[in-house]
Amino acid sequence: xSGLDCIKISVRGIKGYTLERPAYEVKLDQNENxxxxxxxxxxxxxxxxxxxxxxxxxEFGNEALRRDLAEYAGWMPEGVLAGNGSNEMISALxxxxxxxxxxxxxxxPTFTVYRLLGTVMGAEVISVPLRLDLTYDxxxxxxxxxxxxxxxxxxxxxxxxxxxxxxxxxxxxLLSCCPGLFVLDEAYYEFSGKTAQPLLLxxxxxxxxxxxxxxxxxxxxxxxxxxxxxxxxxxxxxxxxPYNLNFFSQTAARKALSWWPLLxxxxxxxxxxxxxxxxxxxxxxxxxxxxxxxxxxxxxxxxNPKRVFRRxxxxxxxxxxxxxxxxxxxALRVTVGREEENERFLEALRDVLEELRxxx
Numbered sequence: 001x002s003g004l005d006c007i008k009i010s011v012r013g014i015k016g017y018t019l020e021r022p023a024y025e026v027k028l029d030q031n032e033n034x035x036x037x038x039x040x041x042x043x044x045x046x047x048x049x050x051x052x053x054x055x056x057x058x059e060f061g062n063e064a065l066r067r068d069l070a071e072y073a074g075w076m077p078e079g080v081l082a083g084n085g086s087n088e089m090i091s092a093l094x095x096x097x098x099x100x101x102x103x104x105x106x107x108x109p110t111f112t113v114y115r116l117l118g119t120v121m122g123a124e125v126i127s128v129p130l131r132l133d134l135t136y137d138x139x140x141x142x143x144x145x146x147x148x149x150x151x152x153x154x155x156x157x158x159x160x161x162x163x164x165x166x167x168x169x170x171x172x173x174l175l176s177c178c179p180g181l182f183v184l185d186e187a188y189y190e191f192s193g194k195t196a197q198p199l200l201l202x203x204x205x206x207x208x209x210x211x212x213x214x215x216x217x218x219x220x221x222x223x224x225x226x227x228x229x230x231x232x233x234x235x236x237x238x239x240x241x242p243y244n245l246n247f248f249s250q251t252a253a254r255k256a257l258s259w260w261p262l263l264x265x266x267x268x269x270x271x272x273x274x275x276x277x278x279x280x281x282x283x284x285x286x287x288x289x290x291x292x293x294x295x296x297x298x299x300x301x302x303x304n305p306k307r308v309f310r311r312x313x314x315x316x317x318x319x320x321x322x323x324x325x326x327x328x329x330x331a332l333r334v335t336v337g338r339e340e341e342n343e344r345f346l347e348a349l350r351d352v353l354e355e356l357r358x359x360x
Contacts, residue, residue, distance in 0.1 A: 022318065024318035028337050029320040030320070041259050061237075072257050085223065094117055094239075097151055097180075108128075108326045112325075114154040118154075135164045145177050155184055163291065168198070194293070277334075297334055305322075309332060319345070
């Protein structure tokens with residue numbers, strides 16, 4: 001038996017998380033915050049880091065960060081977990097809940113990590129397609145919950161890569177017929193303003209995921225967190241490795257929370273740029289752009305998206321080719337950047353489409 005023969009057949013049959021990364025001048029492919037953290041904030045983090053011995057483990061259980069997160073999120077510290085991005089939270093909750101043959105329900109197209117990690121854990125991943133307008137099909141989701149009775153149900157609000165959202169009353173309607181864990185991924189919460197956090201008091205199977213990678217601009221330090229009933233959070237914590245979040249990331253996240261009023265101004269700027277970018281894309285002949293409640297926009301053109309992606313990259317503009325997702329065979333996704341970055345993207349896109357139009 002070879003080493004590869006030891007890997008699960010189900011895992012070998014799926015594609016891992018990948019990212020094409022040509023050279024770029026304008027980076028609009030990963031839904032990152034276009035603003036770096038303020039120099040003063042960075043200095044505060046570095047000062048704190050220099051005070052402590054680096055040869056000692058970080059605080060056990062991320063206690064101080066969890067208290068700060070509880071205050072920010074309006075939840076109890078005992079119901080908060082923090083880790084290396086919300087991806088680690090997804091991995092931990094699946095590790096402690098899913099056994100081989102259990103069902104995980106998702107609505108595609110969506111964040112590919114749900115299917116990837118569900119399959120790695122041995123689950124049967126069942127998918128409900130979005131509507132043709134790329135919004136959630138609530139009747140179909142309710143029917144799937146009742147019919148398949150999944151152990152875990154993942155729903156992103158807003159959804160990535162489509163940008164569609166779901167209102168809290170619709171979330172509660174789905175919660176009322178969800179037999180297992182209902183995982184609501186609110187990675188882009190600060191851009192949408194929609195949250196199911198108040199429902200945590202009434203539903204002990206609800207888990208809310210959030211991240212510092214988007215609104216807070218900490219993608220490089222990988223900090224995410226989870227909100228749940230304390231008893232449930234305590235069990236999910238068993239799926240985390242001890243000392244899972246290094247002290248530098250913990251310190252940066254706590255400082256970022258204290259700087260939230262300034263960072264929130266940047267979120268408002270990005271939202272305004274998103275609306276402007278939407279209008280500009282909508283005005284380009286042949287482009288179909290989807291409304292978004294996040295910090296990105298999904299758009300389609302009449303041409304092969306891989307060709308459009310490459311032509312944009314040749315002009316120094318990097319977007320995300322999402323044409324491999326279900327229902328998105330002609331789609332690309334662009335992160336909302338600063339005004340000058342968005343203008344550079346629009347100029348490049350207009351040039352590319354004109355070039356492809358002339359050749360067709």
